[in-house]
Amino acid sequence: MPWGSWINELPTEFFLVVHIAAFALGAGFAWLAFKRELALLGSALSLFAVAELVYMTYHLDWTVFLFAHTISEVLDLVAFILVFVAATQRAFFASPAPAPR
Numbered sequence: 001m002p003w004g005s006w007i008n009e010l011p012t013e014f015f016l017v018v019h020i021a022a023f024a025l026g027a028g029f030a031w032l033a034f035k036r037e038l039a040l041l042g043s044a045l046s047l048f049a050v051a052e053l054v055y056m057t058y059h060l061d062w063t064v065f066l067f068a069h070t071i072s073e074v075l076d077l078v079a080f081i082l083v084f085v086a087a088t089q090r091a092f093f094a095s096p097a098p099a100p101r
Contacts, residue, residue: 015059023052042090044082051075 026049033042051072058068 012059016056019052019056019059022041023049023056026052038086040086042080044086047075047079047082051079 026045030042030045030049033039033045053083054068054072054075057063058065
């Protein structure tokens, strides 16, 4: 029996609560980011929230696990890349410092 198989004993409602909470956090933080005109960060958090919705499709028996998991992981990966770009865009796009004299 694979390690962690005990998690299969938890009810579906537990997983839905976890994903709903993660969705609410992602959507809430996305809203705050867009409100503060941080579009890249808002987009990343929106993708995270959508990934949580996709995860829920499995727990609602609308999709199979590998489909929901794969789509969600791709959305999370793109979100992670956008967070990195948002965090480092000043360093990438700043004009170079003038040379010392």
